[in-house]
Every structure is written in C-alpha cells, then in structure tokens.
Amino acid sequence: MNVFDRLLDTRPLRFHPAFRRWWAGNALSVFGGQLTTVAVLYQIWDSTGSSVAVGSAGLARAIPVVLFGLIGGAVADNLDRGRLVLLTRTGELLAVGLLTAQALAGVRSLWLLLALVLLQAGCAATGAAARRSLTARLLTGQLLSAGVALNHLGFQVAMLVGPTVAGLLIAEWGVSGCYLLNTVTFAPAIYAVLRLPAMWPEITEPRRGRETIGEGLRFVAGRPELRGAFLTDVLATVLAMPTVLFPMINEQHFGGGPDTLGLFWSALSLGGIVAGALSGLITRLPRPGVVMLGAAGVWSVALAGFGTSQLLWPLLGCLALGGAADTISVIARGSLVQLATPDSHRGRVSSVDHIIGASGPDVGEFRGGLVAAASSASFAAVSGALCCGLGVAALAATNRPLRRFNAFAGRSKETQAPAET
Template identity: 55%
Template sequence: MKHRLLDVRPLRVSPAYRRLWVGTSLSAVGGQIASVAVLFQVWEMTHSPVWTGAVGLARAVPLVLLGLVGGALADAVDRRSLVRWTMLAQLVAALGLAAQALLDVGSLGLLLLLVATQAGFGALGAPAQRTFPVRLLGRELVASGIALQHLSFQAAMLVGPALAGLVLGQWGLTPAYLVQAVASLAALYAVVRLPAMPPTGAPSGRGPRAVVEGMRYIRRSRVVSGLYVTDLVATLLAMPIALFPVINEERFGGDPETLGLFLSAVAVGGVLAGFASGTVTRSDRPGAVQLWAAGTWGAALAVFGLVGPLWLALAALVLAGAADTVSVISRGAAVQLATPDSHRGRVTSVEHVIGVAGPEIGNFRAGVVAGATSAAFAATSGGLACLVGIVVVAATNRELRRFRISRDIPDPDDA
C-alpha cells in the first residue's frame, strides 16, 4: 500500500536535493504571494482589467522568448552557476518591488518592468534548474523527485494566494514583496550548496545554432517528440480555465464562490494525485502513463461540459487535475531520462515554453469556440477532441507507447 503513496526517498537519500526542494518550495509560495500583490497593486493604480491583464503579458513574453536562450546556456555553461546568477537577479528584482512599494513610486511602467525582469531571469535559469533532479538522484528516483517538486508547486498554488490576502490585508504591499525576497534567498542558498554541474557530452553548436540542434534532436527522438505532442494535444484542445466564468454564469448563477471552487477543484485533484503518486513514479513505462493520463484529462473535461449538478462538475475537475499531475510527472521524468545530458538544457527549455504557451493558447481556443457556439460545447468538444488526439498519438507512436526506463535508459551514474 505504501508504494502507492508519495515516494519521499529523494528527501532521505540526497541532502542536496532536500535543501533544493525546501528552498524552491518556499520560493514558490513567495512567488504566489508576490503575484497576488502585483495584481492588487496594478488594480489599485489603474482600476483597469486591461492593465491587470498586461501583468500576464509582462510575464509571458520574456518566459517564451528567453526560455529557449536559457536552454542553450544550460548546455554550454555550469548549470549551478547559471541558476545561481539568475536567482540572484530575481532576488534583486524582488527587492526592487519592495522598494517601489515602500517609496510609493506609483509608476506602472516600473512595476511591469520589474515583473518582466523577474520572469526573464526565471526563464533563463528554468531549463538548467529542471535538470537538477536527474543529476542529484539515481535513475529510479528521478520521477519521485519531479513528483515532489510538482506537489510543492500545487501546494503553493493553494496556500500562496490565501497567505497573500492575509499579508496584504494586515501589513500591505511592502511586506508581501519582502516575503518573496526572503523566500528567494532560501532557494538561492540551496543552489549555492549544490555541487558543480557542468554539462556532459560533446557540445553541439553555439547561439542560434545550438537552439536549432536542440530542435533537431526533439524531431529525431520519437519518444521526446511524442511526449511533447501529447502535452500539446491536451492543452491546446482541452484547456478549460477560460470557460469557468461562463459555465458558472450559465449553470450556477454566477456565484463567485462557485467560480473559486472550480479553480480549487483542479488544484485539489493535483495535490491528491501528488500524495498518491508512488505508483506513477515507480512505473517503468512513463510514456504509456502520460498517454493514459492525457486521455483521462480529456474525458474528464468532456464530462465537465455535459453534467448539470455542481458536485459532478467539481468531481470531473478534481479528476482532470489529478490526471494533469500524473501527466506532468511522467512526462518530466521521461524527458529528463530520455535526453542525453549534452542536449538536456535545450530540450527542457522547449518543455518550459510548451508549458507556458500551450495553456494560454488553449484557453484562447476555448474562448473562441465558446463565443461561436457555447461554453458547454467548447468544453465537451475540446475534451473529446483531446481524447481522439491522444488515441491517434498512441496508435502512431510505437516508441512512446512501449518506452521502458529499465530497458531503454542507462542509469545516469553509469553514463
């Protein structure tokens, strides 16, 4: 029974991973608090939904543009040093946010610039940071390490906004931004204590040529490309978040508490799946697991679009959130293990960009379809299209379907 629960062995066997997990978990909570504080400050300054939407744009543009650059850097320089310097820059930006709030500068442009700066340096360091579990843990624990990281992210999504409301209500903007700075310092300390992590294997090009070579590797690898296509099918065709306000208005009277339950249900499903992820992380076939999880995601969201009672809608969203977590864990482990270290930074950067852009485009698709038809049709048709797409991927990609870690991947310690 215990093998079905969250595997915490990475926290026991690797002090370096344990420090990293604690530091990045605190940083994730601090990031959520700061995100709410930024939205609150922008709204107080402008009272414009356009400008609060611009906060997302200020984050998304550098995340997409600099993510691929970060991947090329991760395959060219020591990854610990790269993450250390990018985290230091993010810490400085966090202190800048606190300073502008303390001094009551009142500059929207400065606020958005600091937000974009944080996001940009985060994008530069993210691909290198994602390679840490496979370098710190043995082959059999990589998936468990990724599961622990994803669980802490989901927990931060649940706890962070509530803490932000408490801090903002009691003490205001400056302490909220300082909490992020302190949490970032904890993550930076954990990274400084890591061993050096230069990329192994022969380098393959520099600058744009290195990025192109990373793309070529993804195209050649049926396993990695299949993992990414599966994720794109799930997010582009079935992402439901943009439909929540409309469905809430049409079926449940527009109650804001119900809208909050929709968002919480997905996160609750993710947390539950994280606590019960032992079976997933011990699976020898992460490609097949991701395919089943992505198909379940699509089916659950199709049901969400059809059902009437609130409890059934919430149950479908909990199932979708759980399936998403299983998909993220299995994909992350398979990508890290199936990619040679010489290309791991660039391949991981593509995963990062897909993770940022895919859901946003998927939400846009959902909104367009809902505008032309209805929100219920957009949710149901998107979920069914996702399910069909996953069946096609599984039928046409034998390598992904039959991928086995024990057979196809050498232990990193032996590489």
C-alpha cells in the same frame, strides 16, 4: 521500501540531502512567486481599474518565456548549471526587491511595474532549463521519477496555498507584504544552489551561436518519444484548458457567486495534490509514455464531464479528476523527458519543455475564450475535450517509441546524442 513510500516515494528527500535542500528551496520559491503574481495583479487593478492593464501583466510574463527560454537552454548546455541557476535566482531576487521598494514608496506607475515583472520573468525563463535539469543530475533511475513527482507535489501545494496567503497579506499589510515575504523565500533557494556540487554538462567542447539552439531543436524532432511527450502536453493544454471558462459556467449554472467560483480552482488543485501524494503508485511503473497517454485520456474525459455537468458536486468531481490526471501526466512526462535526453542536450530539451508547459495553458485559454464567445462555454469545454481525446488516441496509436519507452532499462543507443555540428 516502506509502506508509505509505495504511496508517496520520499526516498529522494530522506537519503539525498542535496535534493532535499533543492526541493525545499524550489517549493518555497514557487510559493513566493504566487505571492508576487497575486500582488502584481491586485496592484495594477487598484491603480488603474482596467482589465486590459491587468491582462498586460500576463503578457509581460509570457514574452520572456519565448524570448529567453531557448537561450537559457543553450547556455545551460555550456555552463555550470548550478551557477546559472544562482545567477538567475539572484536576478529574480533583485526584481522582487525593486517591486518591494516601489510598493513601499507608493509609486503608481504601470510601466515601472510591468518593467519589473518583465525583468523577473526574464531571469526566471533564462534559468528554467537549468533548474529542470538539476533533478536528473542529483537522482537516477526510479528515484528520478520519484523526484519529479515530489517537485510537482511541492508546486501544486504552493499553487494552492500561495494565493490564499497573498489575500491575507494584502488585506493586512498591502501588496508590499507579499513582495517582502517573497524576497525572504529566495534565501533557502539560493542556499540550496550554493551547496550543490559542480553541474557542468557532459560535453567535450563548448558550443556557441544559433546553431546550438537549432541543434537542440533537431534533437527533439529526431526523437519520437520526445515529440510525442511534448505533443501530448500541447493537445491537453491548447485544446482543453478549462480555467478561462470557469467564470462563464459559474454564471450560467450557479449564479456567478465568488464562493462557488473559488471551488472550481480548489477542486482542480485538490485533485492534483491527492495524485501527487499517491505518486509512488505511478513512479515505479516502467512505461511513463503509456502512463502519460492514459492520464491525458482521463483528462479529456473529465473535462468533457465538466462541460456537461449542471450540478455543482458532479462538476467539482470532474475537475478534481482532471486535476489528478493532469498531475500524473506531468510527472510521467517530466520523467520521460529527463530520462530520454543525454546530459549534453538536457538544458536545451528542458527549455522546450518549459516553453510548452508555460505557454500552452495561455494559448489554450485564448482558444477557449474565442470558442465560448462564438458558441457557449459548455460547447467550448466539450468540443476541446473531445478534440484532445481524439488527438491523444491518434498519437497513442501511431507513436510506438513513446509507448514502449522504458524508464528503467538504461539509456539505449537511441537516446545517445548525435555528434555536435
């Protein structure tokens, strides 16, 4: 391992062509998804002028996560996961192609736009579990942790760059430019999946029906390390997600200017990117549960600082620290979930991971908005951060399997799947 790999372990990209293609295609898809997200919001606002209508786009994206997430996990544990990803990516491409067509045709129908967003989100949710499980089939051991870190780094960069590029495209060519570029980003993603080997789950016989989903949920419930990993994410997002408070705190302390408001999101993303770039320092650690709990604790402290800061630079520093802690926590949790789950259950467990990760921030923003409306934005931030910190401390004290899980010890008997029912 060279010096650079000790900071950012790039061995999965250098030595595993299949993962390299998959990583690049997935990162470009996330970037393209950001273009479409911004374009949809802009198009709805431009055609309706209604904040309620704009909010309906978020609902159209959130509903399929719950409706199709668990179903997709069950399907991923019965079919070739690469083929499932290919089918759902093709469905997403079709939806974005139709978004491009309606924009070029000048159609101003809110219901059509929401229907296409629902179609794209449904396809993405159905394939999410299969996408998450592919890295664990392509990489093993310490390289799996490095691969999870690289996936998250690509996600963070796409989340930072995507909205900026979307704004430039809309200003120059309108929303159709965003949709069209998104269709192009699907090409490397689909090519990467086509080059994958067969990815059938390790099962002895097919499983069908609702019992498949229920058995997967029972598997999660019976594994303390998995329960703890998911509960840590729930505590961090539902209790302490700060982004809904950004406009209010910006208005109260910094005059409400869009320039300072943009710095809030940039600081959060920048912290995440820096942590991702230095992820080699954490992916070699054998106790991802301890890393995750520690990072969640730092997240709560950073957001408490964010809620109490009345000067811009200390506030941005707290957000950057929070973004770094969030990235470390996500990387550690992703490694633990994949390593603690046998391949026969990886699709269903990954679907639970996806649902919690995708819906937790939305629920957290709703909670933060309610508390801020009843008190103040600062109180909402600080109280949520303190509750998160107390919850994480209690979890760390009571969940011994989560603390002691060893990423490099090999799969123990406790991680083997029970007999299918």
